[in-house]
Amino acid sequence: MLVTGANGGVGSVAIALLSRLGYTVVASTGRMGESAYLTGLGATTVIDRSELSAPGKPLGKERWAGVIDTVGSHTLANACATTRYGGAVAACGLAGGMDFPSSVAPFILRGVTLCGIDSVMAPLTVRQAAWGRLARDLDLAKLDAMTREIALAEAPALAEQLLAGQVRGRLVVRLTGEN
Template sequence: MRAVVIEKTETGTEAALKDFPETELMEGDVTVRVTHSTVNYKDGLALLGKAPVVRRFPMIGGIDAAGTVETSTHPAWKPGDAVVLTGWGVGETHLGGYAETLRVPGDWLVPLPDGMSAAQAMAIGTAGLTAALCVLALERHGLTPDAGPALVTGAAGGVGSVAVALLAASGWRVIAATGRPEEEGYLKGLGAAEILPRAELTGPGKPLAKARWAAGVDTVGGTMLANALSMTMADGAIAACGNAGGMDLPTSVAPFILRGVALLGVNSVPAPIPLRRQAWDRLARDLDTDAFAAMTTTIPLEGVFDAARDILAGKVRGRVVVEIG
């Protein structure tokens, strides 16, 4: 089968599109014929060897996959079932979705939502699932649109784009923070009410600044998250899910003890299946086909290398879908 294989070299890692024997697929009780995958920020890091994402070699890249069950000994799945796979270490410790065939434990799979195609599911992928989990986390915290606006950082990226669309569909007034002013039309098309220049959140911040939003989805981390917290209204919350801006968090206790602000961490990789199903149901309900089209670029499997470079350089708008067949 054709696959994008990442191998260890003397100087680091190297990724290439090549033939890979299906007999070397890893253990699992479900075999899936993959039709679509996607390119996430983590995929870019793995393909270009920019971070130690891959933990076994050789590795097939691709942390997401959608396709059809070919064989199954798992009681929940039968041949012909349409399924979606995100997380669980796929593309990191378990052979991933940039291949024509994938074998995994059936407990890692969720059904393709009714009315959604495999390509649309991958336009959502890990990024969209993460965005939905962030929105659900804010709602579990008790926040509703009447509390005030919602901030989304890295708004033109994959997670950010879906977060903007989901929050807007739920009635929030969305403030979209981006360093790409040329994307204003795109973001307003997804439902953003206001565009905030990234520079307003990247400078040295105060322990507390003027309160501007009740909730937020932060995809960046670092100084931007610190500033977002300092500008959050009393009893508000920020759901944090990314670290493209750095692993440090140069903040103080002031937002937490003086305004009661909450920082909600979100990690989609080990999210339990019931929560995943809830998130996918929300995505299927609230994201329309126009939103998919606005945020999606489709490429062939051999295009993942250029897409990886673009996503790490911050040049990718929305989502990139990979056609495997």
């Protein structure tokens, strides 16, 4: 399984979940210096995101049974083009761009499925099922390892760092107590 934007909040959770479920996880990142963190979450292999970010061919060598993509643009297009016959790609984010410069080739020649993911408008029943899976499948020690709690007053500065791709894992803003 390929996870892109691996150091981000979504990527980190995806790696931990997939590894717990027994998948071999390849983490794609722009921060190879964080490889130890990514393997600690359960990634088997860490690759540089430049492998996926340049314009590619409509189809490439089949590499992934499935993909969790948080990056979009050429990364998502290349992920689709290199997904194995019958595999599935979850489009979750746009950290690298909102465009999708792809072709229909992976879908009509390899039966690849592109799954749209939205957590904002997801109905309650879907949320309850997802929360149940998280309670069952997310290793709490790994959740701790990827989570940093911050005071509300720190949020503006850390938001800048997050947008600059400098934050690892998830930030949880503490709204009570001393800020």
